[in-house]
């Protein structure tokens with residue numbers, strides 16, 4: 184189809200009317216250009232939002248106890264209750280499909296006063312008692328040392344892991360924090376690690392960067408709460424339904440704590456999966472919308488190409504008739520018209536694609552591609568797959584645009600051109 | 605070479621027009637025939653049928669021994685491309701192609717490669733004294749030059765037969781004489797030639813003059829063009 188002779192033939196007809204060819208091509212150029220820009224922007228927002236939840240297990244559920252709302256087994260309604268470590272063991276043992284469970288003991292910051300000190304330097308940070316599983320749900324980057332481990336829990340060691348900001352504020356980045364002693368709410372702890380959150384938007388009870396992480400058992404002893412804690416999180420194992428698991432977990436807890444089987448008010452359950460799924464749908468929706476708008480714009484370009492080529496064909500009646508008289512078969516005429524439309528569209532499409540990608544690369548350079556706290560727009564570029572898809576769409580539109588003109592062209596008989604008026 | 609038996613053709617326009625009413629004609633190989641008649645007598649219609657550019661309603665048309673009837677578009681294209689060369693009154697050169705490209709075009713449709721095409725086209729242009737005009741576009745050529753280009757184009761595929769519809773209709777008398785001289789020389793190489801004209805002077809330069817009137821052949825006149833004096837005006 185595209186040997187040198189054909190290209191020559193096609194190029195002659197395209198180049199013969201440069202202005203019109205340019206105008207024709209502009210529609211397709213614009214369609215692809217808009218599509219690329221829209222897709223890239225969509226990706227920018229997608230990346231931006233994703234960076235905000237990076238590291239957080241999206242299949243997790245958060246559960247906190249609240250006073251009961253129904254009287255049951257001789258207990259009044261409005262009774263306070265707490266989950267404890269044996270509940271966690273029971274959940275892990277009895278409910279299949281629960282992957283990781285992470286109990287959390289949270290100590291909020293005291294009304295703005297400094298409560299954590301290294302030497303004389305202090306800061307105001309919240310404390311959080313966790314087990315190693317915590318790092319499976321709210322994943323963090325370990326900057327120094329390590330996270331809380333199993334031995335810390337078993338031996339209730341007086342160790343801590345500092346959030347990045349806590350480390351910077353009270354110790355300072357010029358010092359290796361490992362092995363240093365800090366004082367938190369009056370008790371001394373050995374620093375065994377420093378961590379940083381992957382994101383700063385999704386977190387459990389305050390940013391991890393501004394938190395002192397302690398072994399759960401250590402904190403339970405320090406605050407004399409036995410084996411109780413404030414709330415827990417669990418993740419769903421692959422292949423299990425989060426909603427079903429939530430029901431099972433609630434039922435188990437009701438049974439263990441003499442709560443009415445119909446009491447829904449005794450828990451606050453937050454389903455991260457549901458929220459993230461909603462976001463996924465939102466993005467899918469945006470993406471579909473972008474493709475519809477983009478392809479719509481492109482289609483109007485295609486209609487433009489088709490239309491102008493129809494006019495061109497009409498003007499070329501005599502020329503095409505002469506070609507037919509000289510022995511051009513219908514297939515050759517079809518091929519030529521299609522190739523013309525294809526070449527025009529592909530050239531315009533490539534220019535649109537390249538320009539779109541180039542512009543978004545520049546924009547991306549300004550916006551940057553590293554997550555930061557308040558940027559919701561990140562690395563707005565289209566992927567390789569989308570670029571390929573766009574190219575294929577361009578080719579298909581080229582063929583599509585050529586169909587009507589080609590049909591019109593083969594309807595021209597040699598006799599129509601030869602007739603002397 | 606050409607055999608027409610009872611050819612009938614009606615144009616179905618606003619009202620049907622029976623243009624050819626039973627044409628019987630034989631043209632043997634190497635003949636130089638002219639078709640004469642008043643304007644509207646059906647000369648072009650007949651020639652278009654001969655050139656397989658148009659179809660007929662009744663009768664049989666044999667070209668080089670083959671019945672030309674109900675051909676597919678592809679077959680018709682192939683016949684035209686291989687057997688027939690066309691020369692038109694208004695030349696029908698493609699305006700955005702050079703003389704060379706115009707002459708080479710029929711070879712393109714035969715699938716001849718570019719180099720060979722151009723060499724052959726150049727040979728024919730040279731033969732008609734147009735070597736220096738090969739790279740010129742039709743609008744840079746005079747009427748006589750244009751017609752010589754189109755003769756070259758008609759001949760480049762070595763057709764069996766040349767069909768010319770008023771080939772001198774757009775030319776002045778001196779140029780007409782030159783063009784007719786060329787056509788006679790081409791005929792002399794053995795190529796059958798049918799020329800449509802309404803000018804007696806042109807018809808006089810052919811060996812056989814077919815007089816067409818009201819859709820039938822009125823008479824066929826034998827003629828000896830060598831008795832004619834070419835230096836004289838032919839119009």
Ligand SMILES: Nc1ncnc2c1ncn2[C@@H]1O[C@H](COP(=O)(O)OP(=O)(O)O)[C@@H](O)[C@H]1O
Nearest residue numbers: 615617621623642643644645646647648649650
């Ligand atoms: N496509 C057509 N449709 C209807 N009438 C036509 C068509 N072509 C030619 N005619 C008519 O047929 C008659 C013969 O035309 P034509 O063969 O061109 O005559 P000539 O070439 O002898 O002048 C004319 O009256 C012309 O108007």
Ligand SMILES: [Mg+2]
Nearest residue numbers: 603647648649
């Ligand atoms: Mg005529």
